[in-house]
Amino acid sequence: MPHPSLNSLAPNFTAPVIGGTYKSETTLTLSHLRGQKVVLYFYPKDDTPGCTTQACALRDSWSQIQNKAHLFGISTDPIKRHAKFIEKYTLPFPLIADEDHHIVNAYGVWVEKTLYGKTYMGTERTTFIIGEDGRITAILEKVKPDEHLEKMLTALG
Template identity: 65%
Template sequence: MKPEIGKAAPEFSAPVVGGEYAEEAQISLSQFKGQRVVLVFYPKDNTPGCTTQSCAMRDDWTQLEGKAQVFGVSIDPIKSHVKFIEKQQLPYPLISDEDKAIVEAYGVWVEKQMYGKKYMGTERSTFVIGADGQLEAILEKVKPAKHLEQLLEVLG
């Protein structure tokens, strides 16, 4: 079940890499009290949709930078994130949620279907968390090519 707008965002602690974070870094949501945070949940590093979404954010980074602390979140390991960041020259950090604690807390670990096969995976969704730790906005099931436009609209 997804958390609700106006309610406290679920706390988490996880490994992160990229941006200002070295490969062995750990972060938690609570360390960003007083700042807006954007969590961009995506299914998998180096896949077509995720690359489209990530590169759009990279290409218009100046419009995002300074409006919030932006993090990509997937269940991929740090090593995969490092390759994705280097290959696509991403300016923002990626959180590794290998134990699926964050995707489950935010209700984005869902049953999906492709070619008639059902499987569990991460729903492409973005959560905007206010400086007070409350959820300001949730962009659900976003299309990779439209994500940046929707996010910038929410961030103002």
């Protein structure tokens, strides 16, 4: 499934979330954040080298991010794994669990990947910035973990 396009309404979802202002597991519905800027950053897996680099860069620059947009990390990991990842690296932002793959499919980031000659399905590292009107204002595709923060801050303005 392709990504939603720029200026299209961001696909709505309701999913489990933990971290940041969500101190214990609860559910988040994206449309409830209308009127506010939102960043959804999709990443492959908690506590892996690239994903940790990306998350820690966001953590270390949290003071630059928190007043610009609501930031959510999304992976197909379960909520308990998210909670451990947040605690281990003191992440100040929430993580959304997409175990049933509804969100990654809706955003077109559940893709075929190849590693060491093996093909498998996984999450493409992509970030969507959503404006106050619920429309996608920027898409950062296949971004490298160590370049993500700078590209995201530039897109946020």
